[in-house]
Amino acid sequence: MHQEPSAEARVETLALQNISKAFGGVAALIDTSLELVRGEIHALIGENGAGKSTLINIATGVYRPDRGVIRVGGQVVHFSSPGAAAEHGVAVVHQERNLVRKFSLAENLLLGRQPVNKGLVSYRQMVADAKPWLERVGLHFDPRTEASRLSPGQAQLLEIAKALTRRCQVLLLDEPTSSITDAEFEHLMGILRELRDAGTSIVFVSHKLEEVYALCSRVTVLRDGRNVLNGVPLAEVSQGDIVRAMVGRHIELFASTGATRRETGPAHLELRGVSTELGHHRIDLTLHRGEIVGLYGLVGAGRTELARSIVGLAKITGGELRVAGKPAKIRNPYDALRHHRIGYVSEDRKDEGLILTHSISRNVGMTVWRRLEAKMGWISESRVRPHVTPPLRRLDVRMHRVSQPVGSLSGGNQQKVSAAKWIAADAELLIFDEPTVGIDVAAKDAMHRLIAELADDGTAILLISSDLREVVQLADRIVVMGEFRILDELAGGGEYGPISERVMQAITAATLAASPVARDAVAGSPTH
Amino acid sequence: MNRVLRTQWAPLLAATIIAGVVLSFSTKQFGSSFNVYTILQTASVYAVIGLSQMMVLAVADMSLAVGGIASLVTIATGNLYQVQHWPIGAAIAGSLALGLVCGLLNGVIIAMTKLSGFIVTLATGTAFTGIAYGITSSIPYSNIASVLTTLGQGRAAFFSYLVLPAIAMTLAVGAGFRWLPIGRSLLAVGGNRDAAVLSGLSQKRAIVTAHAVSGLLAAIAAVLYIGVLQSATPATGSDWLIISFAVPIIGGTALVGGEAPASGCFVAAIVLSAINDALIVLNVNTEAVQMAEGLLIFAAVIAGKLGQNVRTGTRRSRRPSTGPGRLGQIAQDSATPGLGMP
Numbered sequence: 129m130h131q132e133p134s135a136e137a138r139v140e141t142l143a144l145q146n147i148s149k150a151f152g153g154v155a156a157l158i159d160t161s162l163e164l165v166r167g168e169i170h171a172l173i174g175e176n177g178a179g180k181s182t183l184i185n186i187a188t189g190v191y192r193p194d195r196g197v198i199r200v201g202g203q204v205v206h207f208s209s210p211g212a213a214a215e216h217g218v219a220v221v222h223q224e225r226n227l228v229r230k231f232s233l234a235e236n237l238l239l240g241r242q243p244v245n246k247g248l249v250s251y252r253q254m255v256a257d258a259k260p261w262l263e264r265v266g267l268h269f270d271p272r273t274e275a276s277r278l279s280p281g282q283a284q285l286l287e288i289a290k291a292l293t294r295r296c297q298v299l300l301l302d303e304p305t306s307s308i309t310d311a312e313f314e315h316l317m318g319i320l321r322e323l324r325d326a327g328t329s330i331v332f333v334s335h336k337l338e339e340v341y342a343l344c345s346r347v348t349v350l351r352d353g354r355n356v357l358n359g360v361p362l363a364e365v366s367q368g369d370i371v372r373a374m375v376g377r378h379i380e381l382f383a384s385t386g387a388t389r390r391e392t393g394p395a396h397l398e399l400r401g402v403s404t405e406l407g408h409h410r411i412d413l414t415l416h417r418g419e420i421v422g423l424y425g426l427v428g429a430g431r432t433e434l435a436r437s438i439v440g441l442a443k444i445t446g447g448e449l450r451v452a453g454k455p456a457k458i459r460n461p462y463d464a465l466r467h468h469r470i471g472y473v474s475e476d477r478k479d480e481g482l483i484l485t486h487s488i489s490r491n492v493g494m495t496v497w498r499r500l501e502a503k504m505g506w507i508s509e510s511r512v513r514p515h516v517t518p519p520l521r522r523l524d525v526r527m528h529r530v531s532q533p534v535g536s537l538s539g540g541n542q543q544k545v546s547a548a549k550w551i552a553a554d555a556e557l558l559i560f561d562e563p564t565v566g567i568d569v570a571a572k573d574a575m576h577r578l579i580a581e582l583a584d585d586g587t588a589i590l591l592i593s594s595d596l597r598e599v600v601q602l603a604d605r606i607v608v609m610g611e612f613r614i615l616d617e618l619a620g621g622g623e624y625g626p627i628s629e630r631v632m633q634a635i636t637a638a639t640l641a642a643s644p645v646a647r648d649a650v651a652g653s654p655t656h
Numbered sequence: 657m658n659r660v661l662r663t664q665w666a667p668l669l670a671a672t673i674i675a676g677v678v679l680s681f682s683t684k685q686f687g688s689s690f691n692v693y694t695i696l697q698t699a700s701v702y703a704v705i706g707l708s709q710m711m712v713l714a715v716a717d718m719s720l721a722v723g724g725i726a727s728l729v730t731i732a733t734g735n736l737y738q739v740q741h742w743p744i745g746a747a748i749a750g751s752l753a754l755g756l757v758c759g760l761l762n763g764v765i766i767a768m769t770k771l772s773g774f775i776v777t778l779a780t781g782t783a784f785t786g787i788a789y790g791i792t793s794s795i796p797y798s799n800i801a802s803v804l805t806t807l808g809q810g811r812a813a814f815f816s817y818l819v820l821p822a823i824a825m826t827l828a829v830g831a832g833f834r835w836l837p838i839g840r841s842l843l844a845v846g847g848n849r850d851a852a853v854l855s856g857l858s859q860k861r862a863i864v865t866a867h868a869v870s871g872l873l874a875a876i877a878a879v880l881y882i883g884v885l886q887s888a889t890p891a892t893g894s895d896w897l898i899i900s901f902a903v904p905i906i907g908g909t910a911l912v913g914g915e916a917p918a919s920g921c922f923v924a925a926i927v928l929s930a931i932n933d934a935l936i937v938l939n940v941n942t943e944a945v946q947m948a949e950g951l952l953i954f955a956a957v958i959a960g961k962l963g964q965n966v967r968t969g970t971r972r973s974r975r976p977s978t979g980p981g982r983l984g985q986i987a988q989d990s991a992t993p994g995l996g997m998p
Contacts, residue, residue: 211856226851228844230914239844240855248835290855 139166140202141329142187142218142298147196149182156182157193157353164298164329169320171340171362172333174350175374175540175568180333183350184300187331188220189213201297219291220300227275227283234258234271237290265289265319279428281312288319299323300331309426309594317343335568337367338597349373375570392604393417394453396557396588397438397470401447404437406430407612410447415557415588420579422603422620423592424631430612431592432475435559439464439472465495471555473547475562475592482546484535488527491534491545492516495553519551520544523578540571547578557588564598576602596631600624606631610638668906668955672927679934686937692814695926695933700822701881703925705896706903707829708873710921713904714833715846715866716913717766717773721781722900723893725758725871726878727788733879734797734888744801752875758784759871763864773867788890796889800882808883818880822922825876829869830918842866847914902928902953928952 142164149157157179164170174180185191187198189207198205200216207213213220227236234254235242243253258271265285278286284304291299304316320330320343334340340347341362349357349370356373357365365373399413408430415421423431436442438449440458449456451468464470482491493512516530523544527537534545543563550558560579564572579602583589593599599606603620608631616634618627680687705722712719729751736747758780766776810817833839838861844852845862853859874893882888905911906927907920931952935945 209856210854214856220854222850222854226848226854228847228851228914230847231844235840236851239851240841240857242837242840244837247837249837249840 140164140199141166143197143199144183144187144193145197145199147183147186147193147198149186149191149194155353157186159196160350160353160355161358162187162331162348163359164331166329167324167327168346169324169330169332169344170359171344171347172331172350173335173337173340173347173370173374175538175570178350178374178568179353180350181302182353184220184302184331184333187213187298187300188218214294214296217295217297218300219294219296219298220302221284221287221291221304222302226287227278229274229276231275232272233262233267233269233275233278233286236275236286237261237271237293239290241293261289261293262286264292266315279308279312281308281316284308284312284316285319288316292323296328298329298331300333302333303335304332310596311426313339335572337370337569340370341367351375371569374568392419393586395450396452397590398450399438399447400450402437402444402449403446404433405443405445406433406437408434408437409613411614413607413614415590417556417588418583418586419605420583420589420591420603420620422599422606423590423609424594424596424599424606425609425615426594426635429609431609432561433612434609435472435561435590435592438559439470465553465555469554469556470559471495471550471553471557472559473550473561473563475565482534482542482549484542485533487531488520488525488534488537488545489513489516489530492520492530492549492552495549515552516548519548522551523548524574540567540574543567543571543575547575551578551582555587557590558582559590559592561592562594563591564593564595596628597624600627608634610635613638668927669923672930675934676930679937683937686934689814691933691937693811693816695929696814696819697808697811697816697884698932699922699926699929700816700818701877701884702899702903702929703822703922704825704873704877704880705900706907706921706925707825707918708870708877709900710904710907710909710916710918711829711842711866711870711873712773713846713909713911714842714913714916715862716849716911717863717866718911719759719762719773719777719781719867719870719900720897721758721762721777721784722870722874723896724777724781724784724788725755725874726881726893726896727890728758728784729755729875729878730882730888730892731788731791731797731890733882734800735791737801738797738799738888744803747801748879751879752872755875755878756868756872759874760864760868762871763867766867767860767863773863785890785893792890794890796887796891798887800886800888804879804883805886806883808880808886818884821876821880822925825873826918826922829873829916832869833916833918838862838865843914843916845913898949899928902949905953905957 140163142162144160144162146159146161147157148155148159160179160183162170162172162183172180172183182191186193186207189210189212192207198207200218205216207216207218228239231239232254234251234257237258238254242249243257244250245253255271262269262271265288267282267285267289275283275286288299288301288304301320308316320332324330332340332344344362346359347357347362347365347370348355348359351374357370393416395414396417397413397415399411402411402413403409404411411434413421413434423434425431433442437444438458440460440463449458451458451470456468458464458468458470461472464472489509489512493516496512496515513530520527520530525537525541525544525548527541534542537545547560547563563575563579567575576598579589579591583604591599591602600620600622606618606620606627607614608616608618615638616631618630620627676686685691705726708722709719732754733747733751736742736750737744740747742750762773762777762780765771765780766773769776807817807821833843841852841857842862842865844855844857845859849859852862877896878892881892885892903921903924905924907922907924908917909915909920928949931948932945935948940948
């Protein structure tokens with residue numbers, strides 16, 4: 129475990145003091161502070177909309193504070209642009225992957241500072257310059273590889289390497305782990321610890337408290353733009369304290385109540401030896417009414433792809449798909465919802481789930497228009513509203529009115545609206561794809577409750593998640609997927625330890641069989 | 657070689673060459689050296705028009721002012737030479753500078769107002785054409801310098817002299833995107849604006865540069881076309897809009913930005929010109945020629961899309977995976993043995 133730096137060794141690197149910032153009269157930050165010392169990993173936590181991103185954007189020169197002071201190494205500074213912050217050694221790795229996909233790894237790494245020889249970009253020099261930085265973060269690729277070939281986790285590592293090339297003193301990581309695998313996280317932790325020991329100050333934004341405790345020494349918690357905890361050593365606060373600080377009230381986490389196995393009805397969806405054009409091979413999977421089936425696997429295992437094939441976004445090339453006991457052919461998501469009552473709550477809520485510029489009621493109402501129209505021939509706001517309001521209320525969406533644009537809501541509330549849409553649709557089978565990625569503890573909890581309640585009411589649920597804890601808590605059955613095949617199936621609701629061990633074994637075994645080259649990778653990866 | 661075969665325009669070029677050979681056997685006229693010269697002459701102008709649009713497409717913007725700039729530049733060249741009695745070199749230099757300034761103006765307006773290039777260039781392009789008609793009262797300048805006529809009409813057997821400036825422009829633009837730091841910035845901004853801006857590149861600078869160079873290329877195309885037409889008329893550019901998009905799109909330029917295959921432009925220009933010519937040789941009427949152009953754009957885009965799907969799998973379905981199997985595969989591809997993850 130990392131030792132707290134002693135009082136003499138506490139050298140301030142970056143300090144944001146009493147920062148206030150408002151957007152169009154709405155206060156995003158009020159007297160907020162974040163103080164970093166040399167060689168620490170500092171957790172920054174808060175619900176979505178608490179002001180974390182604004183604070184990070186101020187620290188990196190994207191926004192300028194209305195009030196307050198920024199100090200670097202004790203000197204007061206004013207960042208006029210991201211470039212200015214970088215010059216002071218403050219670098220950031222954003223939540224979104226900021227890569228130019230068509231460019232090579234080397235060029236992405238040195239973007240804007242490509243080595244130039246006699247006015248021309250020197251690719252040979254670029255590759256040579258990039259190599260050591262890529263090695264440093266464990267990306268053992270040819271620097272000429274196109275960036276589009278990286279996994280999300282590897283893209284994250286590339287971004288960290290990019291920050292390192294700027295010789296930063298302070299590294300801000302905005303939810304670096306929201307879409308990476310456990311093995312990649314372990315690797316990332318190793319690199320962050322190395323950087324910390326070399327004296328870098330690191331800010332780690334995450335919703336996953338387990339990660340925070342594993343990695344960080346101090347924590348700053350924001351709520352509604354204010355500091356609730358300010359640089360408190362993590363050893364002095366419990367997870368419960370942090371959650372309470374974040375949400376401002378005590379919540380009985382659903383997680384702690386645990387899942388109960390439920391009585392399940394007849395089979396609703398059956399896949400028998402299904403193969404798809406995307407590469408799935410002989411998939412057997414059955415979902416019963418009122419049952420939650422957790423589909424777990426690493427990123428890239430083929431889970432999202434299977435869901436998309438079920439709702440007709442990709443072709444099924446072999447085997448049989450049966451809905452409610454009858455063979456069915458689903459041509460597209462419209463068909464899936466209208467004729468088979470299957471809804472797909474997509475992982476990518478911004479691109480696929482919601483129309484951000486449209487109102488909440490329009491977004492939620494979309495799935496019922498067709499039904500209402502069939503009865504009356506036209507749709508009006510007042511006719512749609514009765515169908516829209518109950519699911520929104522049930523999910524406790526925090527909004528001013530149903531006519532406000534979805535884009536004005538926080539991430540967690542957007543996710544709730546996305547789910548409300550499918551509840552309004554009254555589907556009999558819902559596929560949730562990574563429903564809690566990037567949303568805060570309270571919203572996550574609400575989502576968990578919702579999924580459980582839906583199942584209790586008889587809806588069949590396929591829960592795709594890379595969060596094994598979530599799967600173990602919620603699912604009645606856990607199906608493990610890897611390399612586009614079903615690897616294992618086991619009962620849910622048990623102890624996390626033994627289940628995770630068995631799941632990891634299944635994935636490891638499949639990986640070894642698939643690729644002898646990967647043996648080293650797996651042998652070194654933890655199995656919890 | 658492999659890379660050439662995998663490009664979007666390769667099948668199209670192959671089809672055109674085969675069709676060309678077949679045609680030259682069936683109708684004597686098509687394969688005649690004069691006809692091939694005509695095809696190359698038109699293709700050369702098309703290629704530069706296409707490059708002009710491709711500059712702007714590279715930063716994920718578009719310009720509807722390519723034709724308008726050409727119209728104004730054509731008039732400027734004619735006026736400076738015939739009315740102001742400037743030497744032809746100075747007249748051309750002045751006109752090219754005017755094209756550059758027109759493009760610069762577009763870029764600056766777009767960067768300052770943050771309006772879309774579509775709207776801004778729709779307005780400025782129309783205005784440029786209007787000015788050109790106003791200056792000339794719609795009457796073309798007919799006194800054309802011999803150097804322009806020689807360039808536009810000259811040939812060695814089937815080889816049109818215009819091919820030389822067209823190839824020079826293609827190489828210059830291609831090299832600029834590949835080796836100049838500003839060229840890389842343009843592609844970075846077009847490929848992922850946020851990444852580029854966070855890396856300290858200026859989006860405004862990229863947009864202004866793209867439009868300025870686009871204006872210069874439109875001006876070059878206009879000056880070349882004066883020699884072809886042997887007249888400097890404000891009507892030049894009025895039918896360039898479709899060409900300006902068709903050439904880069906058929907050549908494999910993505911409308912979403914971040915790509916600029918200059919050589920693709922050149923090939924697409926030849927394909928388009930050859931098909932136009934073939935339809936005329938075969939006595940197909942003009943409306944059908946336009947329809948064929950439309951179908952060709954469609955075919956090129958679909959071919960490109962299919963090709964892309966074959967290369968990368970359908971959208972999102974095959975995201976780069978993290979399964980160690982894939983890691984192993986990439987590690988094998990790369991020079992270094994070993995793996996991404998410990």
